[in-house]
Amino acid sequence: MTREQYILAAQQNNLQRAETPQFYPVGIYGWRKRCLYFFVLLLLVIMIVNLALTIWILKVMNFTVDGMGNLRVTKKGIRLEGVSEFLLPLYVKEIHSQKDSPLILQSDRNVTLNARNHLGQLTGQLTVGSQAVEAQCKRFEVRSSESGKVLFAADEDEITIGSDRLKVTGTEGVVFDHSVETPYIRAEPSQDLRLESPTRSLTMEAPKGVQISAEAGDFKATCRKELHLQSTEGEIFLNANTIRLGNLPQASFSSSPTTATTPRQTVYEICVCPNGKLYLSPAGAASTCQTSSSICLWS
Template identity: 35%
Template sequence: MKRNESETNPASTNQEEEVSRSINSTRCHQGIHMGIYGWRKKCLYALILVLLFMVIVNLALTLWVLKVMDFSSNGMGQLEIIPGGLRLKGNAFVLENLVASQIRSRRGEPIVVESSRNISLKSRNKRGYLSSYIHLGVDRFECSTNRFHILDDRGQAVFSADRNQVTVGTDSLRITGEGGTCFKGSVQTKLVRAETGHDLRLESSTRGLQIRAPRDLLLESRGGHVSTIALNDVSFKSEVGAIHLQSSSVMVPQLPTAKVTNRPMTARSFDVFQLCACESGKLFLASPHAVCASENEDGLCR
C-alpha cells in the first residue's frame, strides 16, 4: 500500500528534492566571509598612511607660511587693508607694472620712488591712448605732454609751457652762467637787470640788436656807465616823443670840425665849439664865432 502511494505521487517527490537542495545551498552561502585580505589590505593601509602624512605636512607648511608672512585679519605683515585701499608701513618692491589710482605717503613722512635703471610715469585718456609721459633715466629727464605747468603752494603758476609760449610767473627770472643766455627768437619782458656787482651786456655777435617798447624805454646804470658799441650804425628813434639824455655831462668825442669860409680863422684856439646838425641828422662841430655851416668839399652832411 505504501509502494503504491509513492508510485502514484511523483510531484511531491520532486518538491522535496528541490527543498533539500535550497537548504544545502543556503548553508554553503552562509559559510563564505566577504573582505580584503593579504597584500591588498597592506597596500590600502600604506596609501592611507601616506595621505595622512601629506595632509599633516601640508597643514604644517600652511601654518609656517602664515607665521612667516604675518597674516592677520587686518592684512599681511606691514601691508594693512584699510577702507578705500592698502597701507604699507615699510618698503615695497615692484617687479612688474604698478597700477593705482592714487599713491601717497603717511602724514608727516616723505615718499621715495627709487629705481636702479629708470622710472616711467604714463597717463592714458578714456580711449586708452597715451596722453602724458614722464621718463627719468640715468642721465636724462623727458616729459611729453601738450601743456606743462609748475605751481607753488598757493596754486599760482610759477612756470608753464605749451606749443605756443613759455611763461615764467615769478617776480624775477635769474639765469646764471659765464657764457650768458642765447635766444634765437625774440624776448618780451618789462625789465632786464644784471645781478648785483655784475655788468649787464646785450650783444648780437653776427646780426643786429633791436630794443623796442610800446611806451617808454629807459636805459639806466646806477653804479657804472652805459656803453653802446656797434660796427655800423647806432639808431635811437622815437615816433612821436623825444629822446632825453639826462646826465651831468654828455660827451660825443671824435666829431668832425667844419671849415668856415666866410670868416678867416685866427690863430687863437677855442675850447668851445658849436654843435651843428645836418638835415640828415649828422652832427659836426663849428667855430663859436662862425656860422654853423661847412664847406661842400668837407662832405660832413653827405
C-alpha cells in the same frame, strides 16, 4: 518512476543540500588589501605635509586677520610698510606716505606716471629717468604751496613765469633765440646789466618809449658797425653836463698861408655831411664847413 518516488527523491536531495551549505568570502584580501592600506597611509602623510607647509607659509608670510607681511588692509585702504616691489602695473586712486615720512618711488631704469581718460587714452605722462625728466601734457604748471599762485606754466603757445622776479645765476647769462617781451629788466645790486648780441643786431622797441637808466653807474652802447638812434615823430634829446664825440675825423682848413708863428688850432666846429656823418672843422671867424666839405666825398 511513479510520482511518489519522484517526490521522495527530491526531498532527500534537499535534505542533503541543507546539511552541506556553501560559503563565499566577502571583502578585499591579499595584495589588494595591502595596496589599499599603502595608499591610505600615503594620503595621510601627504595631508600632514600639506598642513605643515601651510602653517609654515602662514608663519613666514606673517598672515594675520588684517593682511599679510608688510601689507595691511585698513578701513582707509591698503597700508604697506617697508620696501615693496611691484612687478606688474599698479592702479590706485591715491598714494601718500606716513606722517613726517618721505615717499620714495625707485626703479632701476625710470619711473613713469601715466594719466588716462575714461576711454583709456593717454592724456599726461611724467617720466623720471637717469638722463632727464620728461613731462608730456597739454599744459605744465608749477604752483606755490602757500597761495596756489602759478609760478611757472608752459604750453604750446607760451611759457609763463609768475614769480615777482626772475633770477638767472649762470655766468653766461640768458640766451634768447627770438624776441623777448618784458616791461622791466634790472640787474642785481652792485652788478652790471649787459644786453649783447654777438652776431646779430640788438633792437629795443616800445609803443610809448624805451627808458634806459643807470642811476649809480655808466651807460655804454657799443657796436661793430653802426649805432642808430631814430625818432620818427619826436626828437632825440641829450641832456648831460658834458657830451663828448670821440674819434671824429678832422678836416684841414687855412684862410692864410701857414707860418711858423701861427698858433696851434684848438677850437673846432662840428659839421654834418648830407649822409649824416659828423666831422670837425677848424673854427674861424665864420663857418668853415663848406670849405672843408671835401671830407664828405670820402665817407
